[in-house]
Amino acid sequence: MKSSPFLAPVPFYWCDNCHVPVMGKLCACGGKTRPVSVTPPGDVRPAFDRDRNLVNRLFEEQFGVPLIPDDHIALLNKVPDEDRMEEIILGGAVVCAVRFIPSENRWEVLPRESAAKLVQPTKHIIRVTNEAASYIKDGNSVLMPGVVFVSPEILVGDSVFVMSEEGECVAVGRAKMSYAETVGATRGQLVRTRRTQKAVVDPAPSTWEDAIAANKGVLDLYESKSIEFIRDVISKNPGLKPTVSYSGGKDSLVTLLITLKAVGKLPIIFANTGLEFPETIENVRIVQEKYGLELIERSGKEGFWEGFEANGPPAVDFRWCCKACKLEPVKRLIEETWGEALSLIGQRKYESAKRMMSPRVWRNKNVMCQLSAAPIQHWTAMHDWLYLFREQAPYNPLYELGLDRIGCFMCPSSDIACMKDIEAMYPELWAMWEEKLSGWGNRNGKTPEWASKGLWRVRESAEEDADNDSHF
Structure with a gap:
């Protein structure tokens, strides 16, 4: 498992009176x-219906019952792993994680004891005597003496709940023996338990309207500070044309909404890479029309395919695409239109270590004609979403389809789990990309697996250019 980057303290709390997440120590x-203890970086976000359905399906397949009740707020926390891994937060506690295993093309659930405070599993359970339960609670493994029941579907390596005779969950872990191996056995280690943090679980229902109300003071404070920042940075740069960079993502939408309150309407710049999802293009148009904004758009499509032929596909550690598709087109746009400009950009420090270290006002060496400023640098994703829900803003529907970030459809920074979803949702778009990959790979001595298994996403020998950031 990859290490978890600590970017900054996350103001993530839970109100047991209102049964909602609160981004501060006091509820409204x-x-x-x-x-609420979560794995860093801790950029928690809402679980939409598609996310909830996936978690419920996986949990029911493994443990016999769905996990998330319809009337409960569910949250996700993306954590570092080989591919996609999400902590699931219910009732102010992490109750499990789901992870995608690319080599096996499947998801698995990693339960925590706190999940059993919400539902009673009926599969993959091991029941032990009360005497054994007290021993296991101290962090010890489950040994065959003291075991009174083993679910017949258990195989070696399966995640299991360990329950007392009264039905209390005393541990979770992985089976070291299959059900078949336990038949007639009187000795042996049955489960290697996993230490999980003891957590308080608030089982009461709530709505996002409740969460918005509970966070009113926090949202008002963050909004006012961001408005103050926008007015200040514009006043200090009177010779620069103020603009808003809009990508079709949640961060740039929040930035736009706050800018409208701070100084009114400004032109929005959209760098269309030519690789955008259809929903993103539509969202840009919807936002432009809803708020009556001047839209200035530049395409980077030609630059991408020229770069593709010369460099091959972009990779996590070789992101030449950002410069070709966004930075260069935006540079030309600004130079031709205003000479220089100030761009308000939806950058947040919780997105990455690089953005954590970024100043709030900066110039990219590749676009020196643009002064960039980040009004929501100190916002978390949860601040974003609560604000968008409160403002009833037209956010990109791709978030409701399971995407946690919006960019080019084949962005190498996406995980394999996400790419498989995109392939299923946009088969023609993905078939075009695979054809391009295979063609370039054949011309450059790559194996078929290089394209089909996503090996193109990492170059290994290349170093990432720290200035080729997707924000412009």
């Missing part, structure tokens, strides 16, 4: 909140 109800 006046009650104190409790901190």
Whole structure:
């Protein structure tokens, strides 16, 4: 498992009175909140219906029951792993994680004891005597003496719940023996338990309207500070044309909404890479029309395919695409239109270590005619979403289809799980990309697996250019 980057303390709490997440130590109800422990970087976000359905399907397949009730707020926290891994937060506690295993093309659920405070699993359970349960609670493995029941579907390596005779979950872990191996056995290690943090679980229902109300003070404060920042940076740069960079993503939409409140309408710049999802193109048009904005668009499509032939596909560690498709077109646009410009950009420090270290106002060496400023640098994804819900803003529907970030459809920074979803949702678009990959690979001595298994996403020998950032 990859290490978890600690980017900054995350203000993530839970109000047990209102049964909602709160981005501060006090809820609007006046009650104190409790901190929720999540794996860094901790950029928690809502679970939309598609996310909830996936988690419920996986949990029911493994443990016999769905996990997320219809009337509960569910949250996701993406954590570092080989591919996609998400912590699932219910009732102010991490109750499990789901992870995608590319080599096996499947998902698995990694349960925590706290999940059993919400549902009673009926599959992949091991029941032990009360005497054994007290021993196991101290972090010890499950040994065959003291075991009174083993689910017949259990195989070696399966995740399991360990329950007492009264039905209390005393541990979770991985089976070291299959059900067949336990028949008649009186000795042996049955489960290697996994230490998980003891957590308080608030089982009461709530709505996003409840969460918005509980976070009113926090949202008002963050909004006012961002408005103050926008007005200040514009006043300090009177010779630069103020603009908003809009990508079709949630961060740039929040930035736009705050800018409208701070200084009114500004031109929005959209760098169309030619590799955008149809929903992104549509969202740009919807936002332009809804708020009556001047849209200035430049295409980077030609630059991408020229770069593709010369360099091959972009990779996580060789992102030549950002410069070719976004930075260069935006540079030409600004030079031709205003000479220089100030761009308000939806950058947040919780997105990556690089953005954590970024100043709030900066110039990219590849676009020196543009002064960039980040009004929401200190916002988390949860601040974003609560604000968008409150403002009833037209966010990109791709977020509801399971995407946690919006960019080019074949961005190498996407995980394999996400790419498989995109392939299923946009078969013609993905077939075109695979044809391009295969053609370039054949001309350059690559194996078929290089294209089909996503090996093109990493160059290994190339170093990422720190200035080729997707924000412009």
